[in-house]
Amino acid sequence: MGKYVVRRLLWMLVVLFFVSLITFALAFAVPGDPAKSVAGTHATPEVLERIRSELGLDLPIWKQYGLYLWHLMHGNMGYSYETQLPVATAILQRFPATLTVAMFGVFFELLIGIPIGMTSALKQYGIRDRTFTVLSLLFLSMPAFFLGMILMYLFAFKWPIFPLGSLDQGVIYGAILPGLTIGLTGAAWYSRLLRSSMLDILGADYVKAARAKGLPERTVVWRHIMRNAWSPIVTLLGMDIGWFLGGVLVVEYVFGIPGIGQQAFQAIQTLDLPLIMGTVLFAALLVTLSNFVVDLAYTWLDPRVKYS
């Protein structure tokens, strides 16, 4: 098991290296000039050249990448072109807001999605199942932007139950609506996934055997069906958490959450390379970490899974 952990961590480093390489290459493949964002659109060509030089953009690309990796290995993620803040500081300052919204999102999608999925599977084609099917389709097709604006308009403006965006008036209070925006769409995913996962199992022999044995339905459901139905949910959860922590831009934009999503979006608009690299690497780290945690969780959830 210990060897497994070490191997996984090493692979993580390999993945992160390739992510950095690809991102760097892509950033330079885009025909834009980061110096232009610092210099402004009114700068003369001479001023532009001077600023390019100052930012180190006149060096060959491989040299720039080498310098970047060198600094990275010493714990220095560079400085934002726009604000000159250290990238690590810029990201860590904004991360708590994204983390809060992401956690609420995950909480809601599980809280709403799991029970709905279970009911839908256990009472297939009943009225509840059909209602939830329609609702799932509705929330799956609704763009997050639209859903977020409706929730905010109804529950923060028309009926002032929640604050109009931002986390200033109480973190929990402010994170509920953005969390719900992510959560309702996510719940649609989870409920459908759990439903189909459970339906696969409901027809299995060991379930029939358990019922034939006379076990109470509750025990059949939890000990036999659910314990086997969890795995796709947990896999998706691992990806989801990593994904959300990278910053859900649309939700941050609608609700005015000062998270890393909005910051990354601005960085892309202005080609703020150090900040783009930093955010991508940070998100990649979170995704690979959460996948790793999920894989470890399997050993607990499913005794048949062992890693060597």
Place this chain on the structure above:
Amino acid sequence: MTRRSHKPAAVTAAVVLGLALLLALGLAACGGGTTTESSSPSSSDSPTQGGTLTLSYLTEPSSLDPAVAWNVIDWQIEHDIYQGLLQYAHEPGAAGTELIPCLATEVPSAENGGISADGTVYTFKLREGVNFQPPVSREVTAADFKYSFERMMKEPRAPATSFYMGVVGADEFMKGKADEIGGFKAVDDYTVEITLKSADPSFLNAVTMDFCDVVPKEWVEKWGKQFNRNPLGTGPFVFQEWTPGREIVLTRNPDYWEQGKPYLDTIDYQLSFNPSTALLKLERGEVDVLGDGVPVADIPRVQADPTWKKQVFSQPLVAISYMFMNVEMKPFDDVKVRQALSWAINRDKLVKLQAGQAMSLWQFYPKGMPGYEEGKVYYGYDPEKAKQLLADAGYPDGFKTMLYTDNVDPNPKLWQSVQADLAAVGVDAGLKTMSNNTYYTQQGTPNTLTAGSFGWWMDFPDPSDWIAPLFSKSSAVEGGMNSSFWWSPQLEAMFAEAQAMTDPAARIGKFTDMQAYISEQAPYVPCYQPIQTTMCTETTGGFYLHPVYQIDPTQYWKK
């Protein structure tokens, strides 16, 4: 065994109908007007002291270091904190483009001897007893202005040094051959003397830009790289705190030199709110002023709403949108083709597509820029004439080309309209959009983009700010802003002549002549001038829009 419902279809249908009804109710609630209370007529129009003004912006400033910052939001906040020798009169409209003294006692001119007879020496007498804000709290002297100017010129990331290369000694200083700028002298504690290589009538405007604001040396040296997050100047508001992505708070300067000002105790900049959310917050009173303006889709509603229409303010921005035509790429190298296309674009349609938040532009200077000819229409909208002129130029069946624009709203939809206008006269143009930054870079690369959208806004209200960056030889190079890459020796001569003129009225007349000449050569087709519309709450006193500063909280109060 799962049970099957006997009437699955009917049940599903009932459920769907029920949900549709709920959604419709929800949407109807959105579409309805907001509940409003009738507003009591404002009792007093005289300023009251105290209170907090809250403004909402989407993006936060990248820097509050005057030497480096060039974004609109950067400047808006800098205006509260920093000051320079001169300022613009705090009035809306054309009156707001007049220069008045700030930290200098008067505006230098030929009459008062502040400008030498040959126009090369500018002398500024400083106000005495002006202190830097606490905690620096010491008097500002001419040496501080020299320090601030040289610091700005030496700063590698400073974007505006080109405006000041005309100062004697700037060249040597920038090349590292001198350790000071000889032409910028602190003659004594309260006299600043600036010598230029040659007369430049727009120099007073250039020196009024934020880049020349005075900063305290000891504070800059204390903070080093962090100075851009810890601004300190002589202005009416002191920087208090900056929570990244959330808010910037300024408080009243207890030591401010102007009696009775400012009125407000606190200015609170709320960040990261998109314009639609900001509007909702304003309607609930959580925000006083919309820094990014009213979203276009909401403008008709608020203008019709009896409670809000008095709080909606508009001004034409001294900015333009053109179609550039790269004269180094066929067939735009033919002036007849360019002239033909100058008749082809339907500006009124473009204005309609922006819900009236723009003005059609038929000349190169926008309204508000000296040199603008009221009511003048160069060319016009006449697709038949365009087709005819194209036939005369040798393109009776039109031609194929590519149109470019960036992906910032509303450009994609506006340029689809232009594309359609071109098709109507026989020009088969494809349309390509790309990100902002990419577009700026490509525009400045020779032989890359054939024709497309171009936008420009003023640095200061003087026509030299239009001619030099957009129509001159020095700008028709890689990295320049002359997207048509057009220039002409005749215009260069006219420009040099204008810059040497000392009579302001005659000089502006010359710039108007230049416009006539440029129109004849038609390197661009002017399309429209944007209109800025924003809103404030009832309790915001003294609100107005300034032609240069746009939003001017140093003059507002809380009722």
